[in-house]
Amino acid sequence: MPSDASAALAPGRAPASAARSSSLRRFARRRSTVAFLMTLPLIAVIGGLVAWPASYAIYLATLNRRMTAFIGLENFDILLENETFRGVIWQSCFFAITAVLLKALIGFWLAHMLHHIPSKGQRKWRGMLLVPWVIPPALSTLGWWWMFEPSYSSINWLLNAFGGPSIPWLGEPWWARISVIIVNVWYGAPFFMIMYLAALKSVPDQLYEAAAIDGATGWQGLVHVTLPMMRNIISITVLFSLIVTFANYDIVRVLTNGGPRDLTHVFASYAFQVGVLSGNIPRGAAVSLFMFPLLAVVAFFVLRGVNRRQKEMA
Amino acid sequence: MSEKGFTLAGVTRRQTLRAGAGVLAAGALGAPMVHAQGTGGTLRFAFWDHWVPGSNDALKELCAKWGEQNRVNVQLDFINTTGNQLQLTAAAQAQSRNGHDGISLTPWDVGAYADQLEPVDDVIQRLVAKYGPINPIAEFLGKHGGKWRGVPATSGTQTKPACVRFDLMEQHAGIDVRAMWPAANQAGPGADTWTWDTFLTAAEKCNAAGVPFGLPMGQFTDAVDWVGALFLSYGAAITDASGKPTVRGNAKLKTAIEYAVRLSKVLPNDVWAWDDASNNRALISGRSALVFNPPSAWAVAKRDAPQVAEKCWTIPMPAGPEGRFLAYLPYTTGIWAFGRNKTAAKELLEFIGQRDSSEAITNKSGGYDIPPFDSMADFKVWEREGPPVGSIFNYPLKPHHKAKYSIAFSPAPAELASQMYIQALNTKVIARVAQGGETVDQAMGWLEREINNMRRG
Known part of the structure; x- marks a missing residue:
């Protein structure tokens, strides 16, 4: 009987399972499905390491200090009413914009100089100039701190040796601001240099030759040939560096700890101080989230410009 | 059960899970058993x-x-x-x-x-x-x-009493700190005159002699602690026990800030950036006549600069109108x-x-x-450590000091005090006047706004 029953069921089951397997096969054969499956690990990584922490930070920012009650956007309101935090916004913008501009200018100048060195000697110069970028910043900043150290600054020792006055590098607000920018520029300029050097090498020589035939000076060649050809790479590197510089933590933390009078704090160092050290994690999360809209606006305009130029070139 | 039942092929997913759960349960039940055999885990x-x-x-x-x-x-x-x-x-x-x-x-x-x-x-x-x-x-x-x-x-x-270079203090300020605070359970002559006013006069004289007091005024704990003790000795609490600011119209606070601003003028000009190691370095290098620190600075000096260490003597912090307080961490x-x-x-x-x-x-x-x-407070180690022997006798608070332990921002509730402490509100209010050029009233206004802001949320 069981064998009869199974025999009776078999003809009905076979077409059903065949249909199911063929539809599975069709599903698997669809290119979008394959693409989705192949990107699944990446999606999981982004979800786990970017989306989830970001969502959790947003959630934390809506809690009260004890993390026991939902208070909506009150942490942001509290921060905006705080003079110290308004100073942090100003200092973060000043620090990031000044440092990125200087890094871009110095990086471009270095790249230009390197580009004109014969390729035989170029490699060693390139290697040496990249050294600041490859040293872990927490370590190199410690080195700078020793040079700026309030009482025994080696830079001041040199200045004194030449009859100059000692400078309160970290004790006076403007000097402290300049100090953190100097260290950030020293660390970050090689990145711009290497990116710009790569871009310079991709500019066709014929364009310069044509410009020279038309009687263009070196300056005109730079302004009308080099810069337009590098606009996209300049935009992308500036955007990338702006994001990284805005989120900088170690330089301020090691060099000034935000002082004097909180005047050198940037978002990340202030978020750490408020969130972790002062035990107010929701407000610390709110501080760190302030970067997001600022950078989103900048990223939108920069990337829109890059896309437009690419379309024009296409 | 046949031998076949143990083969991997014969075990279903459900059976495997069941077996795994059994192993976990056995492990969990096994822990108290180990405990019963005589170990406390x-x-x-x-x-x-x-x-x-x-x-x-x-x-x-x-x-x-x-x-x-x-x-x-x-x-x-x-x-x-x-x-x-x-x-x-x-x-x-x-x-x-x-x-x-x-x-x-x-x-x-x-x-x-x-x-x-x-x-x-x-x-x-x-x-x-x-x-x-x-x-x-x-x-x-x-x-x-x-x-x-x-x-x-x-x-x-730790506590943070004054570690004094007794030779420099006697030479430039005319104060014999070893006689004033001997290594004995009694105060010496002149101990009652060890006040913040005496301290300021001594700081001016030592600064004029090129060995200024090494008092940090930045945002690290050494700075916050000694300024906290100073404020308390002037009765200058900035909040009450409920956390409500007591800044507005607080004459004692104003006096304490004015005093600290005057004192800051005779300190090294970079004290606003000093960290917790800067005062140690100032003492050990022989550039400073006094620091507020536990005996670690003196202990390092014993190793690296013995000629400095043998001239150090630890004494209580000075007293103010409301008593003597000792920074305690x-x-x-x-x-x-x-x-x-x-x-x-x-x-x-x-x-x-x-x-x-x-x-x-x-x-x-x-x-x-x-x-x-x-x-x-009577461990023998404080009596016998040296050189000079007795140098840290007065490091812990002793009855004859007539002092109290203090922590900056007490009596504020912990969740507010921790924010004020980490963000060093007491040194910043001084810095806003001494370095930022604000009036004391402006700085106190800022302080009140900061506290109110921290209390929210």
């Missing part, structure tokens, strides 16, 4: 990693001894506060509700994590019955909601409420809190560590 503690080389050994030895006696495997991690490692560890463990059984907590962290710390009133009661009361600041920091949330620790706890050992072996953890902390244990800890640290019981 494992305890994991995170202690502060001591600055003074070799000081961790005292805790290692004590824990090993207690572990042997009680058949408990005690595992210790020593975590330093450089880069705020210890604070980050506590924050991570509190968030994840997982980690060590007990942990050293910085002064305000006890309040921050009070809800997640096991009450230890029974341990404290037994210790107090033996050794008398715990000092009020350790109690203020360790007791929340009427319950002790940690046992005040000896290891790492204690550690408290807390037991996590989510810890696995809380009873054993309490027993260990009680053992470490005994007089013999505390003395062993203080001895190993060369006198650096201060026990929380006033009755333990």
Whole structure:
């Protein structure tokens, strides 16, 4: 009987399972499905390491200090009413914009100089100039701190040796601001240099030759040939560096700890101080989230410009 | 059951899961069995990693001894506060509700994590019955909601009296600090004149002589602590016990700020950027006649600059109109409420809190560590350490000092005080006047707004 029953069921089951397997096969054969499956690990990584922490930070920012009650956007309101935090916004913008501009200018100048060195000697110069970028910043900043150290600054020792006055590098607000920018520029300029050097090498020589035939000076060649050809790479590197510089933590933390009078704090160092050290994690999360809209606006305009130029070139 | 039943091919997914659950259950049930055989399981503690080389050994030895006696495997991690490692560890463990059984907590962290710390009133009661009361600041920091949330620790706890170059002080300011505060349980002649006014005059003279007092005014603990003691000695509390600001119209606070601004004019011009090591360097290099510090600066000088160390003498902080206060920075050992072996953890902390244990800890640290019981201020280590012998006799608070321990921003509630402390509101209000050019009233207005802002949310 069981064998009869199974025999009776078999003809009905076979077409059903065949249909199911063929539809599975069709599903698997669809290119979008394959693409989705192949990107699944990446999606999981982004979800786990970017989306989830970001969502959790947003959630934390809506809690009260004890993390026991939902208070909506009150942490942001509290921060905006705080003079110290308004100073942090100003200092973060000043620090990031000044440092990125200087890094871009110095990086471009270095790249230009390197580009004109014969390729035989170029490699060693390139290697040496990249050294600041490859040293872990927490370590190199410690080195700078020793040079700026309030009482025994080696830079001041040199200045004194030449009859100059000692400078309160970290004790006076403007000097402290300049100090953190100097260290950030020293660390970050090689990145711009290497990116710009790569871009310079991709500019066709014929364009310069044509410009020279038309009687263009070196300056005109730079302004009308080099810069337009590098606009996209300049935009992308500036955007990338702006994001990284805005989120900088170690330089301020090691060099000034935000002082004097909180005047050198940037978002990340202030978020750490408020969130972790002062035990107010929701407000610390709110501080760190302030970067997001600022950078989103900048990223939108920069990337829109890059896309437009690419379309024009296409 | 046939042999075939054990082959992998014959086991279904469901059977495998069932078997796995059985193994887990057997493991869980097996733990108490091990316990019954005579071991008390494992305890994991995170202690502060001591600055003074070799000081961790005292805790290692004590824990090993207690572990042997009680058949408990005690595992210790020593975590330093450089880069705020210890604070980050506590924050991570509190968030994840997982980690060590007990942990050293910085002064305000006890309040921050009070809800997640096991009450230890029974341990404290037994210790107090033996050794008398715990000092009020350790109690203020360790007791929340009427319950002790940690046992005040000896290891790492420090005070910050004045470490004075007695030769320079006598030469330039005409004050013989060794006669004033001898290595004996009595004050010497002129001890009553050791006030902040005398201090300012001496600071001016030493500055004029090129050996200014090395007093940090930045945002690190040494700066916040000594300024906190100064403010309290002028009666200048900036909030009441409920956290409400008491800044507006506070004449005592205004006087304290004005005093600190005057004092800052005769300090090195870079004190606004000094960290906790800058004052040590100032003393050890011989450039400074006085610092407020535990004896670690003197201990380093003993090693690196013995000619400086042998001329150092520790004396209490100066007195103000409202009395003499001594900056105090204690550690408290807390037991996590989510810890696995809380009873054993309490027993260990009680053992470490005994007089013999505390003395062993203080001895190993060369006198650096201060026990929380006033009755333990007579350890011999403070009498015999030198050179010069007696240099740190007056490091712990003693009855003849007529002083009280203090912590900056008390009596504010812990969750507000920790923010004010970490953000160094007391040194910043001085800096806004002395460095930023604001009037005292403007700076006090800023201070009140900051406090109100911190109280929100």
